Amino acid sequence: MDKKLQLILHLYGESEDRGELRDLLKDETLNHEYQELSESKFWLDHSTHERPEKDVLDTILAAAAEASAASGVQPVQQDSPSTLRSRNADRAPAERPVKQRRRLFGPITAVFTLLVTVGIGYQFMQSPATLNGVLMQESLSSTDANAPQKSSDEGFAASAKEEEASFADLDAELQPQALVADLATESDASGARSSLGNTAGSAMIADTSLPDWNDDLDEVLRFQRRIDMLLEQNKDLGWDEAAVPLELLPSSRSANPALLQAGSKKSNPGNR
Amino acid sequence: MHPSDEHLVTAYLERSDQRAFSTLVERHQERILGFLLGMVRDKSTANDLFQETFLRVIKAMHNQRGSYDRQGRWLAWVMRIARNAALDHLRSRKKWQDVSDNGDEESASYWERLPAEDLKADEILHNSEQRDWLTACIDQLSPDQREVLLLRHEADLTFREIAEMTDCSINTALGRMRYALLNLRGMMSDKKKLQTELSGS
Numbered sequence: 001m002d003k004k005l006q007l008i009l010h011l012y013g014e015s016e017d018r019g020e021l022r023d024l025l026k027d028e029t030l031n032h033e034y035q036e037l038s039e040s041k042f043w044l045d046h047s048t049h050e051r052p053e054k055d056v057l058d059t060i061l062a063a064a065a066e067a068s069a070a071s072g073v074q075p076v077q078q079d080s081p082s083t084l085r086s087r088n089a090d091r092a093p094a095e096r097p098v099k100q101r102r103r104l105f106g107p108i109t110a111v112f113t114l115l116v117t118v119g120i121g122y123q124f125m126q127s128p129a130t131l132n133g134v135l136m137q138e139s140l141s142s143t144d145a146n147a148p149q150k151s152s153d154e155g156f157a158a159s160a161k162e163e164e165a166s167f168a169d170l171d172a173e174l175q176p177q178a179l180v181a182d183l184a185t186e187s188d189a190s191g192a193r194s195s196l197g198n199t200a201g202s203a204m205i206a207d208t209s210l211p212d213w214n215d216d217l218d219e220v221l222r223f224q225r226r227i228d229m230l231l232e233q234n235k236d237l238g239w240d241e242a243a244v245p246l247e248l249l250p251s252s253r254s255a256n257p258a259l260l261q262a263g264s265k266k267s268n269p270g271n272r
Numbered sequence: 273m274h275p276s277d278e279h280l281v282t283a284y285l286e287r288s289d290q291r292a293f294s295t296l297v298e299r300h301q302e303r304i305l306g307f308l309l310g311m312v313r314d315k316s317t318a319n320d321l322f323q324e325t326f327l328r329v330i331k332a333m334h335n336q337r338g339s340y341d342r343q344g345r346w347l348a349w350v351m352r353i354a355r356n357a358a359l360d361h362l363r364s365r366k367k368w369q370d371v372s373d374n375g376d377e378e379s380a381s382y383w384e385r386l387p388a389e390d391l392k393a394d395e396i397l398h399n400s401e402q403r404d405w406l407t408a409c410i411d412q413l414s415p416d417q418r419e420v421l422l423l424r425h426e427a428d429l430t431f432r433e434i435a436e437m438t439d440c441s442i443n444t445a446l447g448r449m450r451y452a453l454l455n456l457r458g459m460m461s462d463k464k465k466l467q468t469e470l471s472g473s
Contacts (some may be wrong), residue, residue, distance in 0.1 A: 005446040014430055033454075045462070046405050046427045049302040050309055056319050061294055061328040067330045068288035141362070256355075257306040 003027075011041060061230050277346040285333060297326065301346055304354050306426030310418060311358040313411050321361055325354040351427045352437050355419070409459045417452035420445055 003024055009015040010024070024211070025031045275283075275295075283292035304325060309318040329350050333340050340349060410418055418439075423434045431449070435442040 001443065001446075004450060005443060008446045008450050009431070012424065012431070026366050036457045037450070037453045039460070040456040043406055043456070044421070048403055049306050049426075050315065050318070052305050052322050053319050056323045057297065059323055060297060060330075061290065063327055064284070064293045064330050065290050066282070067334045071288070071334050240342065 004033065007037060010034075011037050040078060278344050281340075281346055296346070303347070303427045304350065307351065307422045308354055308358055308408075309349060310410055310422040310426060311355075312361060313407075317361065318367045318419070321354070325350065325357045328353050328357065345433065347427065348429055348433045348437065352425065354427075355437060357422075357468065358434075405463070406456075409456050412459065413452050413455060417448045417455070420448040421452040422447060 006015065006020065007024060007030060010021040015021070025034060275292075277299075280292040280296050283289035284296070286470075301322075303321050305318055308321045308325070310317060312318055312321060315403060332353070340346075412422065413421065419438065420434055423429045423437065424431065429437070431442055431445045436446040437444065
């Protein structure tokens with residue numbers, strides 16, 4: 001190779017033999033030419049470079065993405081050409097979930113509002129029957145033969161407590177079937193309920209839309225308690241004796257001074 | 273550590289990694305555009321050819337037009353396409369006919385065969401900016417010299433790659449480069465001489 005051409009290779013670093021360059025530069029003519037070549041190269045190396053226009057780059061990158069899509073290879077990313085060249089644009093897709101949430105917020109709020117409205121309406125529709133059902137259940141519980149006798153006020157207070165608990169359950173579940181099932185379970189768990197209570201409770205569970213029946217039942221139960229109390233108090237009396245008119249009773253038969261013969265009352269002037 | 277061109281090409285072709293292709297374009301855009309700008313001497317036309325080049329590149333990479341054999345020289349392959357695009361443009365404008373290719377470039381550069389007409393002083397003065405002046409000097413080079421100079425300086429190809437691309441021997445490529453640099457040096461000396469004369473007067 002011509003020595004002048006070898007200088008070009010050394011000038012552009014395409015020859016690794018530095019010793020050869022030193023030998024070449026010992027020649028004054030070659031050394032002078034090397035200086036001139038270096039000066040030109042310096043100006044070229046320090047010349048500025050142009051960059052392509054943005055539209056041109058966008059077109060190229062769009063064509064590249066289109067070609068990839070046409071080739072059928074699954075892309076690892078689907079950024080638009082503009083996002084490929086800008087870190088700021090890289091953050092744009094991250095905002096997409098936020099916008100999605102904003103778009104979904106309206107319908108979700110509307111559905112939630114509708115559900116709450118329906119739930120409240122249903123609760124108002126079911127509240128009287130439920131309240132009656134709770135009172136009925138409490139009344140049934142008070143007919144337990146083994147339970148101690150409660151006064152009317154104590155039973156009502158207990159019924160109020162049960163009523164509050166029942167409302168809490170109702171708010172939690174808002175399902176009439178669940179309430180009925182709960183009542184049925186409580187009825188089953190209570191082993192000492194009277195047949196009347198069970199029958200009435202079953203009727204109440206089956207049809208909770210009979211508020212008047214509840215009041216009547218309360219009165220019946222009160223009468224039943226009264227009868228039971230009178231039986232307890234008069235258990236020493238012989239109910240199996242034959243009926244005897246007072247007029248036939250001897251005066252000394254009864255220690256009760258109020259039990260006087262009618263004739264004696266009329267004939268006794270001291271009583272007047 | 274920057275991924276190699278071949279790594280990016282593989283990522284783009286096999287995984288449709290658009291960022292990889294974008295990196296390739298970003299990495300070599302100035303080289304390719306600089307070469308095209310030096311060839312056609314018009315910025316708008318150079319941008320058009322830059323786009324045309326990469327559209328051809330994309331088609332070829334997907335085997336729609338031509339082929340890319342992945343021999344580890346993606347830039348040289350792209351530069352060949354860019355050169356063909358530039359030559360097609362120049363041929364269409366019939367500017368390539370101004371210079372005949374008689375195969376004597378190794379013994380005598382195009383600059384030496386130009387009419388003995390130095391750059392006019394007013395032309396040099398008009399190019400006040402150094403870059404504009406350097407561009408104007410490159411424009412005065414013969415097409416072969418300018419092409420080799422642009423491929424070496426702008427595209428950063430080796431002389432062996434340039435020889436393969438321009439279908440000539442490496443000695444021819446080196447000879448064209450030598451004359452290009454010496455002619456530029458001569459034009460710079462003329463400028464200095466002119467500036468000295470103007471400052472003296």
